[in-house]
Amino acid sequence: MEKIIHHGIAASPGIVIGKALILSQEDFCIKMRKLQDKEIEQEIIRFQEALNTTKQELIAIRDKVNGRLGTKHATIFEAYLLVLDDPMLVKETIAKIRKERMNVEYVFSQTISKFAHVFTSMGDEYLRERGRDIQDLGKRVLHNLLGEKKHSLSQLKEEVIIIANDLTPSDTVQMREEKILGFITNMGGKTSHTAIMAQSLGIPAIVGLKDITAKVKTGDEIILDGYEGIVVINPVRSLLEEYEKRNKKYIEIKKQLHKLKDLPAVTLDGREVQLVANIEIPDEVELALESGATGIGLFRTEFIYLNRADLPGEEEQTRVYRNIAKKIAPHSVVLRTLDLGGDKLSEQLGTNTETNPFLGLRGIRLCLKYQDLFRAQLRAILQASTSGKIKIMYPMISTVEEIKKANHILDQVKDELKKEHIDFDKDLEVGAMIETPSAALTADVIAREVDFLSIGSNDLIQYTIAVDRGNENVAYLYEPLHPSILRQIKYVIEAGHRAGKLVGMCGEMAGEPELALILLGMGLDEFSMGSANIPKIKKVIREATMNQAKGIVNKILDLPTVEAIKKLIKQTHIRNEE
Amino acid sequence: MEKNIELKNRLGLHARPAALFVRLTNQYKQIKIKVRVLRSEEESEEVDGKSIMGLMMLAAEAGSRLLVKISGDKDKEEEELMTRIEELIAGKFGEE
Numbered sequence: 001m002e003k004i005i006h007h008g009i010a011a012s013p014g015i016v017i018g019k020a021l022i023l024s025q026e027d028f029c030i031k032m033r034k035l036q037d038k039e040i041e042q043e044i045i046r047f048q049e050a051l052n053t054t055k056q057e058l059i060a061i062r063d064k065v066n067g068r069l070g071t072k073h074a075t076i077f078e079a080y081l082l083v084l085d086d087p088m089l090v091k092e093t094i095a096k097i098r099k100e101r102m103n104v105e106y107v108f109s110q111t112i113s114k115f116a117h118v119f120t121s122m123g124d125e126y127l128r129e130r131g132r133d134i135q136d137l138g139k140r141v142l143h144n145l146l147g148e149k150k151h152s153l154s155q156l157k158e159e160v161i162i163i164a165n166d167l168t169p170s171d172t173v174q175m176r177e178e179k180i181l182g183f184i185t186n187m188g189g190k191t192s193h194t195a196i197m198a199q200s201l202g203i204p205a206i207v208g209l210k211d212i213t214a215k216v217k218t219g220d221e222i223i224l225d226g227y228e229g230i231v232v233i234n235p236v237r238s239l240l241e242e243y244e245k246r247n248k249k250y251i252e253i254k255k256q257l258h259k260l261k262d263l264p265a266v267t268l269d270g271r272e273v274q275l276v277a278n279i280e281i282p283d284e285v286e287l288a289l290e291s292g293a294t295g296i297g298l299f300r301t302e303f304i305y306l307n308r309a310d311l312p313g314e315e316e317q318t319r320v321y322r323n324i325a326k327k328i329a330p331h332s333v334v335l336r337t338l339d340l341g342g343d344k345l346s347e348q349l350g351t352n353t354e355t356n357p358f359l360g361l362r363g364i365r366l367c368l369k370y371q372d373l374f375r376a377q378l379r380a381i382l383q384a385s386t387s388g389k390i391k392i393m394y395p396m397i398s399t400v401e402e403i404k405k406a407n408h409i410l411d412q413v414k415d416e417l418k419k420e421h422i423d424f425d426k427d428l429e430v431g432a433m434i435e436t437p438s439a440a441l442t443a444d445v446i447a448r449e450v451d452f453l454s455i456g457s458n459d460l461i462q463y464t465i466a467v468d469r470g471n472e473n474v475a476y477l478y479e480p481l482h483p484s485i486l487r488q489i490k491y492v493i494e495a496g497h498r499a500g501k502l503v504g505m506c507g508e509m510a511g512e513p514e515l516a517l518i519l520l521g522m523g524l525d526e527f528s529m530g531s532a533n534i535p536k537i538k539k540v541i542r543e544a545t546m547n548q549a550k551g552i553v554n555k556i557l558d559l560p561t562v563e564a565i566k567k568l569i570k571q572t573h574i575r576n577e578e
Numbered sequence: 579m580e581k582n583i584e585l586k587n588r589l590g591l592h593a594r595p596a597a598l599f600v601r602l603t604n605q606y607k608q609i610k611i612k613v614r615v616l617r618s619e620e621e622s623e624e625v626d627g628k629s630i631m632g633l634m635m636l637a638a639e640a641g642s643r644l645l646v647k648i649s650g651d652k653d654k655e656e657e658e659l660m661t662r663i664e665e666l667i668a669g670k671f672g673e674e
Contacts, residue, residue: 079593088629
């Protein structure tokens with residue numbers, strides 16, 4: 001019997017049961033057919049019609065992207081549209097249909113492959129990528145020629161689970177309001193762009209299934225368990241019933257949690273903390289508020305810089321930041337300044353690839369080297385700061401000098417704006433991310449230079465334990481409960497508090513219900529996480545006392561191993577459940 | 579009519595600049611326009627200045643020189659197009 005249960009990477013939680021819809025990307029079966037004289041003109045008309053239909057599709061996507069992400073992101077679709085009008089492509093195809101008397105599908109696919117090949121064999125990586133764009137474009141046209149409608153995610157009639165090799169940004173942009181129960185992909189990891197998008201949009205997802213598109217057919221009944229990363233194809237009735245029951249339970253829990261939305265995150269003995277959201281794109285603010293977030297603890301500004309050939313201008317950035325500040329007001333939003341490795345901006349900055357990018361030119365290091373880039377961002381943030389409560393946070397700090405330099409540039413930019421009579425928030429707070437051991441162990445020194453600290457636990461763990469969690473050979477070493485991590489977190493919080501500064505955390509650790517008591521007991525002031533986790537953490541905090549939380553912290557700090565710490569946490573958990 | 583123009587924008591003839599170029603040249607239906615890159619080592623291929631793919635295939639990077647050839651039967655329009663092309667390139671395609 002066919003294997004019906006498949007395991008992948010749980011990318012976004014939730015259970016859904018529904019019909020599969022395969023977004024096919026595989027190559028077409030193109031048949032060669034000799035044309036009769038009288039068919040030739042008809043064939044050319046078919047070609048022009050297919051081009052027109054494809055243009056309409058692209059215009060629709062462009063307008064959508066335009067509304068969602070701004071004109072800069074939509075310009076790539078403008079270029080696609082021009083390719084469909086390109087004389088090299090159109091005239092050559094038509095001339096060949098006449099000359100070779102072959103059907104349009106055959107002639108066109110050959111023309112497309114020829115051009116795509118010219119690009120994909122170029123030395124420049126940017127142009128090679130454009131070769132793939134041309135292939136994709138060709139597929140769109142072929143779909144329309146063959147009458148195989150490419151499923152537009154916006155025209156779905158019934159609810160489906162999307163199965164695809166990979167999902168492009170333009171696919172995910174369309175996902176939200178459509179009838180999509182969840183998605184399953186061959187490619188991707190837990191921190192891939194699509195996984196993060198799915199989490200923030202609250203759509204269950206499983207990624208990294210390698211060849212799931214070959215195992216499922218459109219119309220198959222699918223169970224998607226986004227908690228465990230399990231896909232079941234055409235399940236037997238008993239399994240279906242079990243999942244339906246489980247799902248009901250989850251929905252019930254969700255409902256209970258939703259009731260907490262407007263209540264503060266305060267312990268039984270009166271300690272209140274802030275639960276705030278990490279977001280990636282401005283659209284996620286609504287979801288954050290819906291989950292009960294009292295602010296945005298981390299807005300990753302990178303999306304503005306990626307998927308484009310140029311750098312974003314000051315005005316464009318100001319508009320994005322202003323928009324978020326307005327939406328989240330009266331709460332605050334922490335804008336993390338550009339946190340990319342140089343490799344991600346090689347095209348725009350002319351940076352080289354590094355042999356060890358994780359220890360290379362990234363985050364604040366990149367910003368201090370390419371100061372024009374940094375200044376433009378700071379100018380944009382400052383100008384937007386009149387529209388709400390904005391805070392700035394510098395990423396990848398490893399020495400206090402970096403903060404001093406960054407603050408010096410910030411002061412210069414403020415002076416510039418003053419001279420230009422441009423208004424900004426004079427009390428704008430500045431914080432440092434603590435995500436390297438060197439920053440953690442000098443948190444007392446760093447705290448003097450900033451208004452707040454925010455622990456970036458993901459990187460702090462990677463850098464402390466010296467492990468790349470994306471590397472499956474060593475990923476087992478990645479462990480938030482390693483005593484070295486817990487000791488550093490405790491030290492950072494205490495150092496921050498001694499300097500009279502608030503300390504937050506914006507890594508995944510902050511959204512783990514099992515770890516919430518520990519962080520609470522250590523005195524963390526602000527927990528920043530994916531919106532979906534906020535109600536769960538709130539529940540833990542509202543049912544705890546500071547005494548209990550501190551007690552746990554005292555106990556685990558004495559324990560020698562991760563295993564012993566986990567055991568203790570489990571016991572506490574069971575006691576709480578009872 | 580032909581002119582030798584230096585590409586000054588940072589990205590060279592990437593998708594966006596090429597798109598702007600083509601959108602301009604396509605406004606002149608009656609005029610033929612050919613473009614190639616002047617490289618010392620070899621003669622590059624000449625492409626249709628109304629073809630976005632052709633322009634991108636030139637792989638013209640910042641600092642390279644383009645030879646733009648315009649032909650038609652209305653001198654005034656040809657001159658106008660040439661001036662507008664020069665302006666577009668000198669203005670770095672609106673990049674900063």
